[in-house]
Amino acid sequence: MKPEGWAFMIVSLAFVWGLAGWCYWKILTAPEAEGNETEPS
Secondary structure, three states, X not given: OOHHHHHHHHHHHHHXXXXXXXXXXXXXXXXXXXXXXXXXX
């Protein structure tokens, strides 16, 4: 594989992993919901 292919692959993987990590971080650090959301109101 040419160096341009390696560079594109590394940048693409870094972007996908970074986006997935950011999404996990946003979900796991979200504030707790008040009350029980599963009970009908």
